[in-house]
Amino acid sequence: MALDPKPTSAARTSLSHIMTAVDTNLLGTVHGGVIMKLVDDVAGAVAQRHSGGPAVTAAMDGMTFLHPVRVGDLVHAHAQVNWAGKSSMEVGVRVLAEPWDRAGVPPTKVATAYLVFVAVGENGHPRPVPPVAPETEEDERRLREAEIRRQHRLARRDEILASRAPKP
Numbered sequence: 001m002a003l004d005p006k007p008t009s010a011a012r013t014s015l016s017h018i019m020t021a022v023d024t025n026l027l028g029t030v031h032g033g034v035i036m037k038l039v040d041d042v043a044g045a046v047a048q049r050h051s052g053g054p055a056v057t058a059a060m061d062g063m064t065f066l067h068p069v070r071v072g073d074l075v076h077a078h079a080q081v082n083w084a085g086k087s088s089m090e091v092g093v094r095v096l097a098e099p100w101d102r103a104g105v106p107p108t109k110v111a112t113a114y115l116v117f118v119a120v121g122e123n124g125h126p127r128p129v130p131p132v133a134p135e136t137e138e139d140e141r142r143l144r145e146a147e148i149r150r151q152h153r154l155a156r157r158d159e160i161l162a163s164r165a166p167k168p
């Protein structure tokens, strides 16, 4: 039986973290892996909320770092389901940074990412997810663009598998 669509806003959520010295790389800026963990956590929460149960990260692509993040930055990761298929979901994440101790400074967009999560049952196998019901023009645009990324992911995988097939 088909699941009822869920509005984008039902699962949309955010996570925030103040960056400290333990988050830095050898250059003194915040390690990309720290941002990626925040992104995976918030996207995982969104995928679980949308699908109503456990969901695992299947792929993380389009992770773009736009500006360095520094100690003392209050970093916010905002995420929503852009697209949902049979058992997989694309979650889009925007990462913004602002000084932790000063109000009124406009946040800077420091990173963006797209992740594919697959909802799994108790046996670890994929289980069905509800379709996503976009609510705004922005949601509609994200849905269209996620479908394009999905086609490219599948085409890339098929092309790579075909290139491995034994030549006649």
Ligand SMILES: CCCCCCCCCCCCCCCC(=O)SCCNC(=O)CCNC(=O)[C@H](O)C(C)(C)COP(=O)(O)OP(=O)(O)OC[C@H]1O[C@@H](n2cnc3c(N)ncnc32)[C@H](O)[C@@H]1OP(=O)(O)O
Residues within 6 Å of the ligand: 040, 041, 042, 043, 044, 045, 055, 056, 057, 058, 059, 084, 085, 086, 087, 088, 089, 116, 118, 120, 124, 125, 126, 153
């Ligand atoms: C101090 C404050 C702390 C705060 C703290 C907060 C925490 C707040 C919550 C945390 C939340 C964390 C969340 C972390 C989540 C993990 O860290 S999970 C750990 C890392 N991931 C894994 O271990 C997954 C390992 N992989 C697998 O188990 C299997 O490959 C999968 C993903 C279940 C897929 O199984 P499969 O049998 O290959 O599935 P298959 O039928 O081929 O495909 C199923 C669907 O997935 C799609 N798919 C599969 N692979 C791919 C791929 N590579 N690319 C695109 N699509 C794919 C297929 O197209 C298909 O789509 P649908 O047409 O069904 O929509």
